Amino acid sequence: MLRALFISLSESRSLRAIAEKSAIGRRISTRFVAGTQVEDVLRATKAINQAGATVSIDNLGENVTNVEEARESAGLYHQLLDDIARLGLKANISLKLTHMGLDIDEKLARELVAGLVAKAASLKSFVRVDMEGSPYTQRTLEFVHELHRQPGNGGVVGAVIQSYMRRSERDVEELLAAGIRIRLCKGAYKEPPEIAYQKKSEVDANYVKLTRMLLKSGIYHGIATHDPSMIEAAIAFARRENIAPESFEFQMLYGIRRDLQQKLVRDGWRMRVYIPFGTEWYPYLMRRLAERPANLLFLLKNIFR
Numbered sequence: 001m002l003r004a005l006f007i008s009l010s011e012s013r014s015l016r017a018i019a020e021k022s023a024i025g026r027r028i029s030t031r032f033v034a035g036t037q038v039e040d041v042l043r044a045t046k047a048i049n050q051a052g053a054t055v056s057i058d059n060l061g062e063n064v065t066n067v068e069e070a071r072e073s074a075g076l077y078h079q080l081l082d083d084i085a086r087l088g089l090k091a092n093i094s095l096k097l098t099h100m101g102l103d104i105d106e107k108l109a110r111e112l113v114a115g116l117v118a119k120a121a122s123l124k125s126f127v128r129v130d131m132e133g134s135p136y137t138q139r140t141l142e143f144v145h146e147l148h149r150q151p152g153n154g155g156v157v158g159a160v161i162q163s164y165m166r167r168s169e170r171d172v173e174e175l176l177a178a179g180i181r182i183r184l185c186k187g188a189y190k191e192p193p194e195i196a197y198q199k200k201s202e203v204d205a206n207y208v209k210l211t212r213m214l215l216k217s218g219i220y221h222g223i224a225t226h227d228p229s230m231i232e233a234a235i236a237f238a239r240r241e242n243i244a245p246e247s248f249e250f251q252m253l254y255g256i257r258r259d260l261q262q263k264l265v266r267d268g269w270r271m272r273v274y275i276p277f278g279t280e281w282y283p284y285l286m287r288r289l290a291e292r293p294a295n296l297l298f299l300l301k302n303i304f305r
């Protein structure tokens, strides 16, 4: 019930407007969001790199409503790619197509993302296209396939697969056939039973099945989860099949299970931390609360720190 509550709160435009403007809201969000400015996220990235993990930076925002916002967002990602290269940080970028204007002008979104992928290719970096709710699944995957086919883009742009989606096994097969890097996660949106598994046991079983397909593919993928049993299943499979630790990475969100992130690094596994930053943190934070309502306590403690 709480999950549904936080997911519906994540979609409230009026609450979002109030929260993002309030000083207290910004203060609460710092546990899971690395500040509002580029300098904040670069500082957080450096610290994570020093602790032995790589990073993917997310400039928070989704469903922009005008062309200027989309262009602004792409401009900021260009700056991030430049700063990452200039400072020698071990980091790439993650973006959402609706933040690049997919809802208002698909052609523009294509142009903006193509520009970023070209820049990433020239800097030997990488662009991950996050997966949003099911109205975007097909378009997002087609988008990534199309970009990946362009000369020079092989291995520079990757997709995200959600194990709660019933279609995911087929999508994985198609992405693997094209040599596209995948981030595997469970999925953060509310989806109906016709298209998505609802029981945790089913989502988990599919996660383990898809993890095995990814690890055996010979392509470099990201296993994105905080769930110790998913991580154990991946490690057990990698050991059994002699899959080298350098041939894939675990991924976790900034501020979540930092203990486990450090343990995996100490044990010699690759770890990438997804760091969100920016002023538009409200929907992101509500989805994290939906996953684990107990995090509300962590957040409230931030007010008094």
Ligand SMILES: Cc1cc2nc3c(=O)[nH]c(=O)nc-3n(C[C@H](O)[C@H](O)[C@H](O)COP(=O)(O)OP(=O)(O)OC[C@H]3O[C@@H](n4cnc5c(N)ncnc54)[C@H](O)[C@@H]3O)c2cc1C
Binding pocket: 129, 130, 131, 132, 160, 162, 183, 185, 186, 187, 188, 189, 224, 225, 226, 227, 228, 251, 252, 253, 256, 257, 273, 274, 288, 289, 291, 292, 295
């Ligand atoms: C790097 C990364 C990128 C992602 N990108 C996307 C994306 O593009 N699209 C998308 O739909 N989703 C994305 N997600 C979110 C993902 O789909 C899940 O909603 C989220 O990761 C929670 O699932 P879980 O696998 O961690 O395990 P769950 O089944 O939710 O939880 C299992 C256990 O993990 C721990 N845990 C999980 N969440 C938390 C938390 N918030 N705080 C503390 N402990 C926690 C707890 O021990 C919990 O019992 C991403 C997640 C990561 C890590």
